[in-house]
Amino acid sequence: MKKITIIYLALIPLIFTTLKAQTVSQNIIIGDEIKQSFKNGFYDLEILTDDEEYFYALEIPFTAVYSMSIGGSKKYAIAKYNLENLQPVKSVPLELTFEGKDRKYEFIAVVGGEIYLFTSFQNQEQKKTYLFVENIDKNTLEASKSLRKIAELDYSEYNRYKFAQFEHSISEDESKIMIRYNLLDKGNSIINGGFKVFDSNLKELLKYEEPLPLKEDAIFTFSGYEVLNNGEVIILGKYFDDKRSLKNSTKMKKKYFLFGPRVSRRYPNYHYQAYHINSRNQLLGYSFDDFEHYITDLIIGSSPSNEIIAAGLYSDIGKMNVKGTFTCELDTEDNKMTNIQFNDLDFNYLTKGLSERESSKLNKLYQSKKEFSTNFFALEDLVFYEDGSYALLAEPFYSDYVVRGNQQTGFYTVYRYQFKNIWVLKHDKSGELEWKNKVIKRQYVEDGAIKYASYGVNSFDDNIQFMYNVTQPGIFTKYGNPKKASLHQTIINENGELSTKMILQDQRETLPFYNSDLKELKSGGVLIFSNKGRNYKFLRVKN
Amino acid sequence: MNNCFSTKKTPSLVFYVLCFCLFTFSKKVFGQETEEDVSQYFDDAGIQEAKNILKVDMMSIINGDYQLLWEHRFAKKVSFELGLGNVSNKGFRGRFPEFITGIPAHDISYSRLSYAIALKFYPAGVPEYLFYSINYRKRPYLGADVYDFYLGSGYQFILKTRLTFAAGIGMGFRNIQANTDPAVVSSGFSTFFPLQLSIGYIL
Numbered sequence: 001m002k003k004i005t006i007i008y009l010a011l012i013p014l015i016f017t018t019l020k021a022q023t024v025s026q027n028i029i030i031g032d033e034i035k036q037s038f039k040n041g042f043y044d045l046e047i048l049t050d051d052e053e054y055f056y057a058l059e060i061p062f063t064a065v066y067s068m069s070i071g072g073s074k075k076y077a078i079a080k081y082n083l084e085n086l087q088p089v090k091s092v093p094l095e096l097t098f099e100g101k102d103r104k105y106e107f108i109a110v111v112g113g114e115i116y117l118f119t120s121f122q123n124q125e126q127k128k129t130y131l132f133v134e135n136i137d138k139n140t141l142e143a144s145k146s147l148r149k150i151a152e153l154d155y156s157e158y159n160r161y162k163f164a165q166f167e168h169s170i171s172e173d174e175s176k177i178m179i180r181y182n183l184l185d186k187g188n189s190i191i192n193g194g195f196k197v198f199d200s201n202l203k204e205l206l207k208y209e210e211p212l213p214l215k216e217d218a219i220f221t222f223s224g225y226e227v228l229n230n231g232e233v234i235i236l237g238k239y240f241d242d243k244r245s246l247k248n249s250t251k252m253k254k255k256y257f258l259f260g261p262r263v264s265r266r267y268p269n270y271h272y273q274a275y276h277i278n279s280r281n282q283l284l285g286y287s288f289d290d291f292e293h294y295i296t297d298l299i300i301g302s303s304p305s306n307e308i309i310a311a312g313l314y315s316d317i318g319k320m321n322v323k324g325t326f327t328c329e330l331d332t333e334d335n336k337m338t339n340i341q342f343n344d345l346d347f348n349y350l351t352k353g354l355s356e357r358e359s360s361k362l363n364k365l366y367q368s369k370k371e372f373s374t375n376f377f378a379l380e381d382l383v384f385y386e387d388g389s390y391a392l393l394a395e396p397f398y399s400d401y402v403v404r405g406n407q408q409t410g411f412y413t414v415y416r417y418q419f420k421n422i423w424v425l426k427h428d429k430s431g432e433l434e435w436k437n438k439v440i441k442r443q444y445v446e447d448g449a450i451k452y453a454s455y456g457v458n459s460f461d462d463n464i465q466f467m468y469n470v471t472q473p474g475i476f477t478k479y480g481n482p483k484k485a486s487l488h489q490t491i492i493n494e495n496g497e498l499s500t501k502m503i504l505q506d507q508r509e510t511l512p513f514y515n516s517d518l519k520e521l522k523s524g525g526v527l528i529f530s531n532k533g534r535n536y537k538f539l540r541v542k543n
Numbered sequence: 544m545n546n547c548f549s550t551k552k553t554p555s556l557v558f559y560v561l562c563f564c565l566f567t568f569s570k571k572v573f574g575q576e577t578e579e580d581v582s583q584y585f586d587d588a589g590i591q592e593a594k595n596i597l598k599v600d601m602m603s604i605i606n607g608d609y610q611l612l613w614e615h616r617f618a619k620k621v622s623f624e625l626g627l628g629n630v631s632n633k634g635f636r637g638r639f640p641e642f643i644t645g646i647p648a649h650d651i652s653y654s655r656l657s658y659a660i661a662l663k664f665y666p667a668g669v670p671e672y673l674f675y676s677i678n679y680r681k682r683p684y685l686g687a688d689v690y691d692f693y694l695g696s697g698y699q700f701i702l703k704t705r706l707t708f709a710a711g712i713g714m715g716f717r718n719i720q721a722n723t724d725p726a727v728v729s730s731g732f733s734t735f736f737p738l739q740l741s742i743g744y745i746l
Contacts, residue, residue: 100592101585102619124671124701125587132581147581163667 027525027542028503031086033511036534042077045529045536047519049110054080054089055519055527056115056138058108076105078115078141083523086538092141098132106131106166111177112200113522117143118179120166127156129164131181133202150204151181151196158183158191165193169226172302172381175200178227195277197231205231208277213285215239219246220273228302232332233277236300238270239289245269252401261400261416263374266320272298274310276332284335286310293317293342295326301382303390308332311382311392311427314342321366321373322350325392327431341431353421353440374398375420383459385494389434391464394423395454416476419443419453422466424492435496441488443471448479456518458526460543462494467515467528467541469507487513489541503539511537588705590745596670596707598743603628607639608657608682612741616669624676626659632685640686640727648685655683661695670699670707670745678713678737687728690718693737701745711739 036042042059049056059077079091096103096119103119110116115136122129131151135144153164167180182193194209214220218239225235240246248269252262271289278284288295288310298312308330313322324344328337347366351359365372375396383391398418405411422439443453455468471477472484487504507513511530519527525542598612603626610628617623632639632653639648659680666673676695681688697711717735721728 099582099585101587102591121585122668123584123587124590126584128584130584132584149581149584152584 029084029086029540029542030504031538031540033535033537034088036536041534045079045531046108047517047527047529048078048108048115049113050083050521050523050527051113051138052523053083054138055083055521056080056141057529059091078108078136080138080141081538083521083540086540090141094143095145098145098147103132107168108136109168109170109177110174111170111198111202112175114200116177116202118166118168120164122164127154129153129155131166131179148202150198150202151179151194153181153183153192155183155192158185171227171229171231172304173229175229176205176227176231177202178225178233180225195225195233197227197233199231206233206277206279206281208233208281208283210283212275213283217241219243221246223272224299226300228306228308229304230279230302230306232279234300234302234308235275235277236298237273237275239273240270255400261402263398263400264376265374266296266376268294268296268315268318268320271295272312274298274300274330276308276330278332284332286330286335286337291326291340291342293323293326294319296320296322297377297379297394298326299379299382299392300330301384301390303384303388304386305388307388309382309390309431310337311390311431312379313377313394319371321371322375322377325425325427325433327392327427329431339431341427341433343425343427343431343433345425345436349436349438353438378454380457383457383464385462388429390427392423392425392427393457393464394425396420396423397454415447417443417445417450417453419445419455422455422468424464424496426496437492437496437498439466439468439490439492439498439500441468441470442473443469444474444476445471446476446478449477451514451517452477452485452512454515456515456526456528458518458520460524464492465526465541466490466492467503467513467518467526469512469515485512487515487539503541511535513539590701590705593705593745595746596743597746598624598707598709598741600626600739600741602738602740603659606682607631607684610657610659612659612743614663614670614743618669620665620668622663622665622669624659624661624663626657626661626680628657628659630655630657630682630684639684643686643723643727644725651685653685657682665699671701673698674709674711676711676713678715683722686721686723687726687730688720688722690720691735691737692716692718693735695737695739697739705745707741707743707745709739709741709743713737713739 043062044060046058048058057079059079075093077091077093080089082089096105103121106118106120108117117134117136120129120131130149132147133150134147163184165182165184169178177198179196182190185191196204197206199205218241220237220239223236223238227233248267252264255261255263272295274286276284293314294317296313296315298310300310302308311327314326315321315323324342326342328340331338351362362372375398378395380393401413401415403411403413421441424437426434428434445453452469455466457466467489469485469487475483485507486502488500488502490500492498511532513528513530515528517529521527528539530537594616596614600612603610608628608630610626612624612626614622614624632648632651641648643651661676661678663674663676674697678693678695680691693713693715695711695713697709699707699709701707714736717733719730721730
């Protein structure tokens with residue numbers, strides 16, 4: 001009898017543990033809702049990294065997202081969660097003072113498995129802004145306070161500067177970190193700055209502080225920058241002919257004559273430019289404007305064997321209608337592009353997953369050789385396979401804005417987005433299109449609900465896994481109100497075969513998951529986060 | 544045998560002193576970029592903790608208002624400014640009537656308290672660079688009380704040795720109310736564009 005009692009007593013904690021996490025299917029675990037206390041509440045959460053037992057997250061206060069002017073009492077905090085039941089273990093606020101001086105939180109980065117906190121201090125007497133780094137102990141979750149200065153910006157000569165900006169990029173294998181530090185003027189133009197690359201022990205590998213050799217008669221805007229696994233840096237940007245061209249690229253036009261929404265339009269008034277900084281601190285430039293086709297969208301990635309691949313979409317010269325994919329390899333030894341490939345996408349593929357009405361409308365425009373697409377394209381990182389082949393992921397989206405309200409309530413502008421199907425375009429090592437497929441989805445979201453849209457992606461064993469919400473067609477989802485939205489998982493194997501399953505049917509009843517916040521776990525699988533007001537929870541998908 | 548290698552020597556006092564120094568300062572010598580090293584980057588002559596600036600506005604003095612301004616930071620990017628001063632008929636002649644009911648103005652003994660209040664917002668953080676302000680002030684000149692309400696913008700710089708210099712411009716409304724009977728100036732509203740040129744000291 002005693003023995004049975006002991007067994008029952010031993011089982012009680014286990015029962016509670018299992019109650020705290022609901023297993024939806026064999027490899028999907030949804031943690032129970034966690035309620036934030038009023039005192040320690042946060043606005044957003046960023047999953048940082050994980051180890052065997054726990055995962056770590058950054059709690060972002062409301063004041064960091066909105067109203068940076070007045071400040072607030074809530075601090076950034078590092079939290080630790082149990083990886084099995086997805087429940088909190090500990091949360092420690094970040095102490096951002098040093099010898100009584102306030103430091104500014106810049107970012108947290110995980111390099112070589114270690115969590116590093118980056119803070120800055122603006123020394124108003126020395127007229128310099130310094131960037132410091134310190135380690136965060138995974139057990140105590142406290143910053144070491146053993147600061148190390150790793151970058152500085154001298155603004156003594158620039159009295160009209162706006163602010164110092166520090167950004168970072170982590171290499172695919174998390175072994176290198178690039179810090180980009182810039183002094184911006186009121187027009188957000190860089191007036192001073194540079195790049196530094198560090199290894200996992202934060203030993204400086206590369207430093208580049210020369211201004212980029214930009215064309216004088218054109219305007220350069222950054223599209224992205226990244227550090228490769230070998231520590232070299234790639235910068236990608238767009239050249240616009242003049243200020244008017246740049247303005248046109250963000251201008252919204254009226255869709256209907258009088259009261260219709262204003263829609264974003266794309267113009268072929270830019271061209272891509274890439275810069276590569278190698279380990280010898282040499283800067284090489286690659287211009288993507290001298291082809292028989294027009295490159296509309298571009299992304300750069302590096303293969304596990306450090307080949308630098310540029311891939312994107314192209315159209316006819318002077319048009320924005322996407323005709324196919326463009327790929328090439330950047331030869332950083334001879335500063336030239338090799339394996340340049342243009343792969344046509346047939347019209348059936350372009351219209352796959354669209355409604356009959358949309359397809360026939362597009363077909364008419366296509367036949368009459370008019371612009372038929374108002375879509376923008378979001379290109380994700382290239383997904384590399386073990387043999388060096390790669391998949392280009394492109395997601396068309398459409399944006400407009402409408403003015404709502406009346407004279408009593410006042411008028412306000414609401415931006416709306418439609419995220420469409422995901423194009424998965426697999427190329428072999430030489431850039432030939434091997435297969436293409438589409439993940440069929442449609443998401444209608446308004447401003448605040450944009451985190452419900454788009455998708456999260458990761459790859460494992462040459463499979464690509466997508467997680468995404470599907471919202472109710474035609475009804476724009478607002479923040480906290482995903483009407484009849486459902487969470488889906490799609491896996492595409494190495495042969496392009498696709499399998500989709502619904503994980504959660506009606507997210508009105510649960511908390512809507514932010515699939516764009518998907519975090520790939522070191523221990524395998526992915527983790528996604530959702531919150532609504534003061535409640536939040538996690539969902540874990542094991543591979 | 545008595546050679547130098549076999550003799551057991553007692554370490555000298557110099558050795559102990561050297562050892563003491565080595566252990567005491569080893570953190571500084573060998574610890575790369577430790578807390579001691581980074582302290583220099585935080586040495587900003589106490590500007591970050593300083594919350595108060597005492598200022599004198601030159602444009603105010605030119606206008607016959609001898610005001611001392613106190614700017615106090617109460618949030619990272621927001622401060623208020625209070626000014627107290629004195630307006631007398633010994634000041635700038637252009638701001639005073641020549642005669643008050645037939646008596647030469649400079650013969651009259653006149654001294655009144657003026658005040659100014661402002662809320663200031665610094666996008667880059669108090670007290671440096673661009674600022675925007677909402678200002679209200681009263682100057683009871685001989686002949687008329689002048690009430691100013693205006694929005695201002697300008698730049699404030701920290702010079703060496705905790706000195707500050709600010710220059711700004713504003714736009715707002717001025718309400719002039721005659722304060723003598725009979726009135727020697729005409730009352731009424733007008734728009735105006737004040738200038739600010741001030742020097743200050745960070746306390």
